[in-house]
Amino acid sequence: MSARFRFTIAATDGAARTGGIEMRRGTIATPAFMPVGTAATVKAMKPADVRATGADIILGNTYHLMLRPGAERVARLGGLHAMMGWERPILTDSGGYQVMSLSALTKQSEQGVSFASHVDGSRHMLAPERSMEIQRLLGSDVVMAFDECTPWPATHEQAERSMERSMRWAARSRAAFDAGGDHAAGAALFGIQQGSTFADLRQRSADALTEIGFDGYAVGGLAVGEGQAEMLRTLDFAAAMLPATSPRYLMGVGKPDDIVAAVERGIDMFDCVLPTRSGRNGQAFTWDGPLNIRNARFAEDREPLDPGSPVAGWSRAYLHHLVRSGEMLGAMLMTEHNLWFYQEVMRGLREAIRAGRLSGWAEAFRARYRVRLPVPA
Template sequence: MTSEFTFELLARDGLARRGEISMPRGAIRTPAFMPVGTAGTVKAMYLEQVRDLGSDIILGNVYHLMLRPGAERVARLGGLHEFARWPWPILTDSGGFQVMSLASLRKLTEKGVTFRSHIDGSAYELTPERSIEIQGLLDSDIQMQLDECIRLPAERSEIERAMEMSLRWAERSAVAFGSQPGKAMFGIVQGGDQPDLRVRSAEHLAAMNLKGYSIGGLAVGEPQSVMLAMLGETLPALPVEKPRYLMGVGTPDDILKSVALGVDMFDCVMPTRAGRHGLAFTRHGRINLKNACHAEDSRPLDETSECPATRDYSRAYLHHLVRCDEALGGMLLTWNNLAYYQSLMAGIREAISAGRFADFAAETTEGWQKGEALRKAA
């Protein structure tokens, strides 16, 4: 632990990087996958389980927490770490993406965005300054600037307008954040699927000398090839010595390919959401427990796993729970999925240090493909 926010690169293998972020509340080993705890909880999991699986950091979200229970209330109750009983680092998303995707009757201006809650229709205003204020009330360790995230495909003029707005909001967010020892504010690169806009955004943010940089506005409807192309353009424009966070990504395959380009941090609701809907991620690929072929399959998802949900429960039992819509089914599969994601990240970090990341990625992908082929043949 340290009294300041620092990032150290420990190993490189091609463009892939292994590093460590140090903060007062703990260290974050990178590449890192950050489970999404949108409303102060990782759905269907005890946070003690999340920690035991190897998670160094989780996420909270401004939009959801400002609506319920309210940032001021969380502050009165000791902050999000105390409230949720998670004493390690927390990153908070600014709320911008959720405002654009969930809220109704939005009105966007230079000042910020006004919107009505998707819960009860009550009116709110979110500005760059208010987003940082809320994140301060939550007492998060890594805070995000407010940005405007638009879905792809979109017209270039609209992408450029949103990117320029996000840069102006980054500057206001940085002023509002000020100097907070031991904490960090990350800027967010926007620019859609336009390489020159991505580079312009990245260069502007890099000149601000922030503690870290996020790549936003990807995995919002574009093909993986476009996402990877935009990363290939963006990452070289960001400082080598600062952490790079790809927001909202993704599948295990997305993670492998993005690490290969130099990404350090990831988050996604996919492992938890998929678990609640009967889908397991394993070293043998994805397994849909809704399928009837598992009804009498006594094998576990993976007998070599250290996770009890993966090793100790039969596919037949998991199939039964999913088909009966039992809460335990979603809990066990979420446990399995987060265990697999953290196991994947540990393998990635080890492979980078050993100088064999490309081999590890190929072997991992081959394992998924073989598992998928066997299931199709059965």
Template sequence: MTAPFSFRLLANDGMARRGEIVTPHGRVATPAFMPVGTQATVKAMYPGQVRELGADVVLGNTYHLMLRPGAERIARLGGLHTFMNWPHTILTDSGGFQVMSLAQLRKLTEEGVTFQSHIDGSRHVMTPERSVEIQQLLGSDIQMQLDECIALPAPREDVERAMRLSLRWAERSRAQFETMGGPGRGQALYGIVQGGDVPDLRIASAQALGEMPFEGYSVGGLAVGEPQDVMLAMLDVTTPAMPVDKPRYLMGVGTPEDILESVARGIDQFDCVMPTRAGRHGLAYTRYGKVNLKNARHADDPRPLDEASDCPAARDYSRAYLHHLVKAGEGLAAMLLTWTNLAYYQTLMREMRAAIEEGRFEDFRAKTREDWARGDLAPLD
């Protein structure tokens, strides 16, 4: 262990925050985007590539790693950092999202969740205590409480029931984390704010969690079917109710626009499968917005995606060639476009951090939105 978990704010510009997280496996500059490595791999990328793009932290999935290859096996093999050859910070989610996404394969009670494996049909019980135990076996630096995430829209009574259950699970998760010695190893456990699209429930959840001794706090249950304006409205009421001196993590978000607008509302950490999933389906994210390489209009376009990019995938290959790879179903298409997308996300985060430090975040925000509005066939500067 090099250092215990800590967080400090370095600058503010309006609600936007520039900070630094320290974990036993390194420093994380915030605002930070965390590439998703669900099954101990960021799809179509080498770990070294992900690091070279500027990622300080990646995310692993407790539910999926529990099923395959198994948390106990990973522990015997030296933990998740060694297993996936990522010696930097790792965050693991709790399995709570699968409570929603695998609703047809689970049974929910006060005690926890019983899952039917989507792989082989075997049954597994995930309680708040077991979720923390698995994350401890994985050895992740930042761990998450088990919560119930419900799809929106939903009736208020369902939203409140899930929020109250998540608070009770938060207490149990914290007790297990301390029993297993997580704080002594410099690890962190985050609480998760729930409350759907109901402002007073969001505030109540944030305030109740803030009274518990978590190292950080997450906003969960958004980007699950609600419009973007609803998500942002929930952040408007939630982040002011969250502790100022702890990191704030918006789970599962999102598009570059989602991230830009959420940073403006005080969020420090993000994760999303979008850049990697989009890359596997022919979609690139650039400083000029989205580029769908499936479209025939790219077939004769000799320009790269962005000739000024630091990323070779975006700079050194023509749109015509990328279009060909996508249409031909070549694996190189997924590799190059995933590389392009993660590079752009990390560039966006780096530029936001600089803008906050220099007190020009609002100007940066406006200019970035203007660039996106110009479209994917704008002349390259």
């Protein structure tokens, strides 16, 4: 592990764990939710307000930042932290998923992925070595290995080929990261498990990553269209295959009920655009389930979204008006509420694990949130 990265587990409850990740820019309480700051900004939020919701770490996106303003420019401006005014840890993804999902013209090879920018059509090559270089220029605290995101659905043969390439890229990512000098000494590198929904491939991937050695391990290739039930069935075996002494990160997840179920299965870290994207589009997450504030029934509702919310000073009726009118303040307040709610869910999970009552907490959460999920295997 990096000299400036330490993961501790303070308590467990079944497969769930709570603890912290100590890094040079601060401690991340786990289980943790990372707001997504794709283009060096958590949309509709100032950094201090993101921190005030309870976020210990945010996520930046290698693909978007390499295209604009450019990783070299970010480095000249002092790095991502200085440029955006966020002093705590930042995790950057590798860019692999966006290359394959956003670019119209891609060509994959053993070297990497050649693609056309979705911004201006310019051609680029993203390979493990370039991904590590970009994340180093950004000054990321947690760097993600470059991988191939296996599409859904995939046959066993397709998933196997994709997973094996990702493992070869993981080894190249490790070597390129370690050559990063001072940045490597102060940052952490996470490997990404692949294998789609096949247990044997997930095990082979976990074994390969463990042999290479990483500070943390992500479960990749889920939340790509397989549905919640299949995702949770895969997590029933995939999470436990990863080292118990390292943090486990489920990429791109998810809805509050997804997160609760994944924590029950041993996941420690999450990210998702849902709280910010949904907020901008008029959906609020609450303990009683999601609310579409655009609905006419809120037009004269004087109650807040939640009495404890940082936007409790404004009524649902006012938020309804702002969102329906397309006012910028509506997106800002709805986003702030959603990020706060996600952090409240994480806080509740951590407290329940410490108290040894996660099962009861999760059951009560689901009953009020009105969802029924399969229990962990």
